[in-house]
Amino acid sequence: MKKYLLITLLIVQVQFPSFVFAQTQLPGYHPERLPNPLEDIGVKVRVSQGSDGYFIYNYEIYNSPVNNGRIVSFDIDIQRGDGKAYVRGDGLPRAQRCHIPINLMPSITQVGMDSPPNWNCSVGTDLMAGWGAHDYPYHILSGQSLSGMILTSYGLPGIRDIKVYPLIKGSIYPNIAKYDVDMDELRRVQLQDRDRLSFKSKTVGPTSPPSVFDPISFLDYLIGLKHQAASLGWIDNSGIVNSLDVKLDNAKKKLSQGDNSTAKNILNAFINDVKAQVGKHLTSEAYALLKYNAMYLIANLTK
Amino acid sequence: MAGCETRRLGDIYYYSAWPGSVSECRTLTVHRPDGSGIVAAYDCFVLFVGFFARCSWIGDNPSLETVINYSLSLSTYSFSQPSCRVSGLTVSPSSVVPQGTAGNNTVNVVITLTSPAPASGCKGRVRVEPVEFSGGHNHDGNRKDHTGSLDHTVFTLSSGESTASVTYTSGEVGGQEKIIVEMLDGNGNVSSTKQTTVDVKVEGLQPLGAFVSYQLTGSREAHPTNHYGTASTVTNIGGVADDYYIEAGELLGINDMSLVWGGLFDIGPPPASNVFWYAPHTSHRKGTSMDIDLCALSTIPNDPNPQTCVVAYDENDAPIYHTCTTNNYVCVPADEIVRLCRKNGNAIMANELTHHCEFPQ
Numbered sequence: 270m271k272k273y274l275l276i277t278l279l280i281v282q283v284q285f286p287s288f289v290f291a292q293t294q295l296p297g298y299h300p301e302r303l304p305n306p307l308e309d310i311g312v313k314v315r316v317s318q319g320s321d322g323y324f325i326y327n328y329e330i331y332n333s334p335v336n337n338g339r340i341v342s343f344d345i346d347i348q349r350g351d352g353k354a355y356v357r358g359d360g361l362p363r364a365q366r367c368h369i370p371i372n373l374m375p376s377i378t379q380v381g382m383d384s385p386p387n388w389n390c391s392v393g394t395d396l397m398a399g400w401g402a403h404d405y406p407y408h409i410l411s412g413q414s415l416s417g418m419i420l421t422s423y424g425l426p427g428i429r430d431i432k433v434y435p436l437i438k439g440s441i442y443p444n445i446a447k448y449d450v451d452m453d454e455l456r457r458v459q460l461q462d463r464d465r466l467s468f469k470s471k472t473v474g475p476t477s478p479p480s481v482f483d484p485i486s487f488l489d490y491l492i493g494l495k496h497q498a499a500s501l502g503w504i505d506n507s508g509i510v511n512s513l514d515v516k517l518d519n520a521k522k523k524l525s526q527g528d529n530s531t532a533k534n535i536l537n538a539f540i541n542d543v544k545a546q547v548g549k550h551l552t553s554e555a556y557a558l559l560k561y562n563a564m565y566l567i568a569n570l571t572k
Numbered sequence: 573m574a575g576c577e578t579r580r581l582g583d584i585y586y587y588s589a590w591p592g593s594v595s596e597c598r599t600l601t602v603h604r605p606d607g608s609g610i611v612a613a614y615d616c617f618v619l620f621v622g623f624f625a626r627c628s629w630i631g632d633n634p635s636l637e638t639v640i641n642y643s644l645s646l647s648t649y650s651f652s653q654p655s656c657r658v659s660g661l662t663v664s665p666s667s668v669v670p671q672g673t674a675g676n677n678t679v680n681v682v683i684t685l686t687s688p689a690p691a692s693g694c695k696g697r698v699r700v701e702p703v704e705f706s707g708g709h710n711h712d713g714n715r716k717d718h719t720g721s722l723d724h725t726v727f728t729l730s731s732g733e734s735t736a737s738v739t740y741t742s743g744e745v746g747g748q749e750k751i752i753v754e755m756l757d758g759n760g761n762v763s764s765t766k767q768t769t770v771d772v773k774v775e776g777l778q779p780l781g782a783f784v785s786y787q788l789t790g791s792r793e794a795h796p797t798n799h800y801g802t803a804s805t806v807t808n809i810g811g812v813a814d815d816y817y818i819e820a821g822e823l824l825g826i827n828d829m830s831l832v833w834g835g836l837f838d839i840g841p842p843p844a845s846n847v848f849w850y851a852p853h854t855s856h857r858k859g860t861s862m863d864i865d866l867c868a869l870s871t872i873p874n875d876p877n878p879q880t881c882v883v884a885y886d887e888n889d890a891p892i893y894h895t896c897t898t899n900n901y902v903c904v905p906a907d908e909i910v911r912l913c914r915k916n917g918n919a920i921m922a923n924e925l926t927h928h929c930e931f932p933q
Contacts, residue, residue: 299887302889341907341910341911342911344915365818366818366819366820367818367819368814368815368817368818368819370811370814389815389819389820389908389911390819391815391818391819391912391915392915393811393815393912393914393915393916394808394811394915394916394917394918395914395915395918397915399911399915401907401908401911401912402907402908403819403820403877403905403907403908404878404881404882404905404907404908405881405882405891405905405907408907434911434914436907437910438885438889439884439885439906439910439921439922439923440884440885440886440887440889440923441923442922442923443923444923444924445854445855445922445923445924445928446854446924446925448854449854450854450855450922452854452855452860452861452922452930455920455922455930456920456930456932459920459921460918460920463914463920
């Protein structure tokens with residue numbers, strides 16, 4: 270008897286995995302048609318420096334074959350944040366089709382934008398730069414990748430939140446002309462689905478430097494970036510992590526002693542180490558983070 | 573003698589030594605209904621047969637107005653229980669939200685009599701009538717059947733009572749509604765009446781003004797002002813349209829939002845999708861909804877964007893394509909509107925024949 274009960278419970282659990290769907294009484298809602306939550310999305314960024322000194326962030330999105338959903342859009346946080354400088358935005362290349370509202374500019378790290386063909390781009394009131402497929406044929410299917418989501422900015426490489434969204438078809442939700450829908454409930458359910466199915470992670474993106482530059486504080490920030498890069502898997506060798514730690518700690522000692530010249534030399538050696546390890550034990554994200562922030566620190570140290 | 577005052581009983585004005593005891597009230601001056609002069613001055617126990625005016629009262633009832641019959645040119649004016657006259661009608665609050673939107677939608681209606689009810693009590697009735705064409709509804713069609721409601725439509729006041737209250741609950745329709753109170757005489761005829769209004773509205777809705785990045789569409793004779801929204805919704809719609817205009821060089825057609833006072837946004841009349849005063853939309857009531865036309869006006873000569881695109885998905889998840897056939901109009905893909913509505917105010921897109929973005933309150 271117990272055996273049958275257990276089997277019955279298992280069947281119920283398999284057929285109606287209650288944890289998967291939003292608990293709602295919405296009529297005409299078809300959660301069984303939702304795609305699976307996006308997993309193992311690859312977000313790669315290559316950061317280079319333009320001739321005018323601005324950074325070029327080129328993102329590539331990869332939709333893993335484990336997903337049954339199409340990727341329709343990608344957002345990255347570019348909020349300026351408290352205590353951060355207002356970096357200049359003039360002269361940044363921007364595709365005509367990318368809209369960055371003027372009223373949002375004080376709240377963001379200034380960027381230019383470009384997009385792959387048939388994708389659009391804009392910065393929204395969510396203070397995230399985003400790209401989206403213009404129409405159905407241009408979604409990123411599972412197993413496919415797409416690059417060309419580009420930000421340009423004088424903002425330094427920093428660690429930023431990203432969100433990748435799957436296609437959620439409107440037909441999953443009740444037709445509001447057909448059903449007497451509680452719009453607040455519909456909103457709650459859709460937002461819950463949207464959040465649950467999206468892929469959230471971190472990558473490298475433009476970040477405003479602190480509005481007041483303090484060498485030791487900035488070096489602490491650089492040390493923090495290195496720790497985060499290691500924990501995010503962007504540095505995959507503990508020996509390299511230790512080696513970089515030693516250099517940054519030594520640079521901090523010298524800065525504390527007022528020996529900026531020696532600190533600079535140590536930071537240059539740090540950069541050389543980073544360069545030597547890119548593609549080996551450092552990803553392009555870790556490389557951009559550590560190299561360009563160390564260069565910024567060196568450039569702002571007095572002799 | 574406690575003093576003198578001028579009183580009105582229906583169409584008759586009279587001067588009376590009142591208030592006071594019965595014995596003190598021996599003199600009554602009856603004026604013509606139009607106030608043009610005195611008809612008769614007489615002791616209330618005396619019948620004056622000229623214009624045939626008669627005044628009497630019963631026993632010790634201190635009310636002067638117990639029974640007065642006044643006849644002029646063969647017309648008979650009969651007033652009984654004339655003290656049951658309404659002097660005040662207040663509504664609190666005077667503005668409520670339409671049913672189906674968030675907020676208070678009940679009103680306390682207080683009826684006050686000129687003087688406390690006599691021993692025989694007072695009776696009255698109350699009703700709701702719409703102010704036609706208010707709230708953005710420039711049409712009729714049995715609007716009276718879709719007003720707010722009252723918890724009771726007949727009320728009584730016992731001896732000595734001077735106020736009665738009724739609760740009004742708004743209906744789905746935004747607009748002004750009249751609360752009308754009628755006091756009844758002993759014969760059930762209306763002896764006095766008073767009315768006031770209640771505003772049924774979503775406060776703070778603002779018009780979406782014209783702008784270069786979009787067109788305002790969907791205005792019809794029945795609902796000429798169909799582009800009202802909350803302040804944040806209006807701002808966010810501008811953001812969506814600006815983004816799209818810059819991305820595609822096309823002007824979105826911003827269709828129905830909400831009416832000027834919110835509430836039910838009916839469409840009607842036949843042969844449109846429905847009749848007046850019924851909702852094809854379950855939304856569009858509180859200033860947070862926006863419909864976008866499936867085709868946008870292009871500003872680009874030979875616009876490379878397609879006239880055919882995916883505007884929705886059917887129940888089998890297959891894309892539904894739409895083709896724009898009007899010159900210079902190109903198709904607006906659903907998935908891009910989903911993205912732009914998300915990025916401009918965290919809106920969701922509802923499943924509807926048009927593109928419908930629903931913004932937060």
